Amino acid sequence: xxxxxxxxxxxxxxxxxxxxxxxxxxxxxxxxxxxxxxxxxxxxxxxxxxxxxxxxxxxxxxxxxxxxxxxxxxxxxxxxxxxxxxxxxxxxxxxxxxxxxxxxxxxxxxxxxxxxxxxxxxxxxxxxxxxxxxxxxxxxxxxxxxxxxxxxxxxxxxxxxxxxxxxxxxxxxxxxxxxxxxxxxxxxxxxxxxxxxxxxxxxxxxxxxxxxxxxxxxxxxxxxxxxxxxxxxxxxxxxxxxxxxxxxxxxxxxxxxxxxxxxxxxxxxxxxxxxxxxxxxxxxxxxxxxxxxxxxxxxxxxxxxxxxxxxxxxxxxxxxxxxxxxxxxxxxxx
Numbered sequence: 001x002x003x004x005x006x007x008x009x010x011x012x013x014x015x016x017x018x019x020x021x022x023x024x025x026x027x028x029x030x031x032x033x034x035x036x037x038x039x040x041x042x043x044x045x046x047x048x049x050x051x052x053x054x055x056x057x058x059x060x061x062x063x064x065x066x067x068x069x070x071x072x073x074x075x076x077x078x079x080x081x082x083x084x085x086x087x088x089x090x091x092x093x094x095x096x097x098x099x100x101x102x103x104x105x106x107x108x109x110x111x112x113x114x115x116x117x118x119x120x121x122x123x124x125x126x127x128x129x130x131x132x133x134x135x136x137x138x139x140x141x142x143x144x145x146x147x148x149x150x151x152x153x154x155x156x157x158x159x160x161x162x163x164x165x166x167x168x169x170x171x172x173x174x175x176x177x178x179x180x181x182x183x184x185x186x187x188x189x190x191x192x193x194x195x196x197x198x199x200x201x202x203x204x205x206x207x208x209x210x211x212x213x214x215x216x217x218x219x220x221x222x223x224x225x226x227x228x229x230x231x232x233x234x235x236x237x238x239x240x241x242x243x244x245x246x247x248x249x250x251x252x253x254x255x256x257x258x259x260x261x262x263x264x265x266x267x268x269x270x271x272x273x274x275x276x277x278x279x280x281x282x283x284x285x286x287x288x289x290x291x292x293x294x295x296x297x298x299x300x301x302x303x304x305x306x307x308x309x310x311x312x313x314x315x316x317x318x319x320x321x322x323x324x325x326x327x328x329x330x331x332x333x334x
Contacts, residue, residue, distance in 0.1 A: 001330065002030065004096075005323035006043075006065035009104065010080030010141040013037045014319050015050045017060065020327035027114045027320050043085050044093050051094075061097035062330045063090070064322035066107025068142060070161050074101050080141055102159070102325060104318060105146035108274045109136050109157030111321030112148075112312070119314040121282055123273075124291050126308035132268035137162075137258045138275030139199070139250075143192035147265045155269070157321075162261055163192040170256075180206050191257050195250065197228035197277065204231050204246035213242065232281060251284050255293030259304055263297060270308040274318070278311045285311060 001021065007014040016032035031054045040046050043065070069079040074087035087099040102110070112134075134148035134155060143163030148155035167189045169175045181189045181202060193199055201223075208215065215223070219240060222230035234240040235247035254273075262271045271294075278285060295304040314320075 001062075001327055002059055003323050003326040003330070004060050004063040005319055005321075005326060006047075006063075007104065007107065007318040007322070008043060008065055008067045008078065008081075008083075008085065009037060009318075010068055010078065011037060013040075013043070013046050015046065016319050016323070017054060018320070018323040020323055026327075027323055029316075032319070037081050037083075042083055044090065047090070047094065062326040063094075063096050063098070064100040064102060064107075064326035064329070065090075066102045066104040066318050066322045068104040068144070071101045071103050071106075071159065074099075076101055076103075098326070098329060100322075100325060100329060102322060103144070103146065103161075105136055105138055105144035105274070106157045106159040107321035107325070108138060108144070108272075108312070108318045109134075109146050109148050109155070109321065110325045111317035111319070112136070112272060113155075114320040114324055115312070115314055115317060119312065119317075120272075120310040121286075121313055122308070122310050123285060124294075124305070124307065124309040126270065127268075127306045130269055130306065130308050133265050134269040134272065135258075135262045135265045135267035136272040136274055137254075137261055138273065139196050139254060139277040140275035141197055143190075143196045143199070143257075144275065145261050147267070148269070150269055162264075163196075164190045167191050167194055168260075176210070177203070177206050180209065191253075195254050195257055199253075200231055200246055200250050200277075201227045203249050204243060207242050207245055207249075211242065215242075216240065219243070228277075232277075236281065236284070247281065247284055248289060251281070251287070251289050252293045254285075255290040256296075258290075258309075259294040259297055262294070262304065262307055263300060267307055268303075270310065273309070273311045276315065279313050279315070282311060282313075 013035045017030040019028040067076040069076045076085045087101050091099040138144045145162035169178045231243045234243040
């Protein structure tokens with residue numbers, strides 16, 4: 001069965017036609033294109049261009065899009081993009097039989113079932129017989145969080161907006177960071193402002209302010225293209241000490257918030273790290289700092305150590321998820 005799926009993010013929009021089936025290899029890519037989201041006024045504009053490149057769409061009736069923002073009544077105001085995405089509007093525009101919107105992390109969760117063992121890097125093996133709810137957290141342009149409820153037979157993904165909950169400082173340096181960012185963001189400092197691409201930039205700029213230092217000229221130039229990537233690359237290549245400190249701090253705080261989420265969901269079945277940042281800093285995540293922060297939950301530390309923790313290395317997961325959802329929805333409505 002062919003379905004159209006989309007991964008709609010603040011930076012990129014990825015669309016694809018997929019052949020989906022109930023087999024050990026459930027998903028096969030037929031045609032994919034990627035777009036710079038801010039180059040277009042709406043999702044409809046991107047879909048129109050995409051369909052023009054793949055004219056054999058008469059058999060495409062079921063579609064699903066993962067969108068970076070809260071989906072309410074099948075409508076989403078994209079968090080880091082000036083778009084409103086509406087399933088009703090998409091269905092009217094393109095005459096599809098069914099259109100569904102998922103929160104982007106909910107979409108990621110749906111995609112996990114399509115992955116193979118070599119699509120993951122394990123940070124913590126956890127219990128060999130681990131089962132139960134799962135959590136997925138993804139730092140990228142923003143910070144997404146979702147859960148997967150275990151009903152005794154299979155996992156049912158559900159969305160959250162946990163990335164927008166209040167950052168909780170735990171030492172003097174973090175309290176100063178909160179004060180610094182509170183001024184920048186007019187009061188509310190969420191985890192997304194710290195554990196994300198923008199978060200890495202915020203951490204670096206704060207450390208510069210603390211040290212009364214200025215970025216070197218070569219870094220300033222690189223940051224004009226992609227500030228977070230420039231800082232990360234400088235840190236990973238040991239070119240700048242403050243960049244290294246910022247990345248190390250990001251890894252630690254990533255572990256803190258992943259552990260917070262895992263406790264709230266009781267993710268005894270496992271925790272997955274998705275998004276674009278984790279695969280790029282995998283060596284930093286494997287250093288031990290992430291898991292140390294993840295497990296540092298006082299009387300609940302024993303629970304944390306028992307949870308498997310894996311990094312999703314396949315960057316198509318958020319695109320596979322909507323395809324898997326569209327396929328399942330089509331079969332449930334037959």
